[in-house]
Amino acid sequence: MEKITLVEALDRRKILHKRIYDRIQQAQFVEWHKHNQPGTSVKNQNVTEFKANAKKEYQGIQEQIAYYNRLNQAISKANAESMIQTSVGKMSISAVVVLRNRIQNGGSLKVIDDRTDFEEALAKKMQLEMQATLAEIDNKNEKMMVSADTMRNSILSxxxxxxxxxxxxxxxxxxxxxxxxxxxxxxxxxxxxxxxIREKMEALVAELNMKLKIANATVEIEIA
Incomplete structure (x- = not known):
């Protein structure tokens, strides 16, 4: 169990947010190589080493996301349980944040924040990398076939x-x-x-929506 101040947790979350996205963008998960070359095409890295690094990087990103989720949960819990006395009444930190954002955003209830959909960013990065790699492989192999046809035609000329x-x-x-x-x-x-990743996130969103509906239907409030 780790104990830190709320302000320290907020700072740590902000730093971790950037680190996760930077790591996702810098990571490489797929590559290609020729049968007669021991290294990968881009960095000439040993194939076995590349595979190990890709797996390690993927696992590292997942661990950072998991820690971010735990940190965010602890912050949310503290925001919900910690009360503040204001000129409009006593309310939780969460309620104060909502009220502040509503006022700052010209009456809009939408909270403006940086992206935190790490899972979708990771899936999108991997998907785009796969598409680009497959396209490069097709291009390389197509050129190779043209060269082979030229060689074959020359031999049979x-x-x-x-x-x-x-x-x-x-x-x-x-x-x-x-x-x-x-x-x-x-x-x-x-x-x-x-x-x-996407199926897991879709299931989680559905679960959270259901939990919110249940809470909204069962929790009673008093309006003076």
Whole structure:
């Protein structure tokens, strides 16, 4: 159990918010490489090392999000339970914040705040990275096939035809194709993770909405 002041918790949440988003944007979860090259395409990183780092980075982000959620829950609890005496009456910190935001925003009840949908940001980042990587793989392999066709046509051209070395030369083309074919590196199964994250968040939102409806229907208030 960790005890800190509310002001320290608010500062820590603000710093952690930025760190999580920065880490999401800087992380790399998918890559590609050629069969005849030991390293990845962008950083020439060992494939095994890349896979381990991708998994470690994903887990680290999830742990930071979990800590942010615990921190946010503690702040919310303190805001709801701590009372403040004001000129318009005694109210919780949460109520004071709502009243302040309503006044500052010209009567709007919408609270303006930075994005905190870390899970969706993570899923979107992984999804876009996957799409870009697959597009790059398709582009690389398409160019490789064009080169292979050029090689094959040259071997089977009239100038070279009948020299008795066609089979050997064509085997070189196959070796070229096998060695230069780009393939996806996806150690955490990005598509499945994106689906899991979004399904989990949708279920959570539905649960919270139901809990709020129940609370609104059962909690009684007195209006003077």
């Amino acid at each position: 009239k100038e070279n035809k009948g020299k008795g070395e066609d089979a050997t030369a064509l085997a070189v083309v196959d070796t070229y194709l096998n060695g230069n074919r780009a393939e996806l590196i996806d150690p955490i199964d990005v598509d499945r993770k994106c689906t899991e």
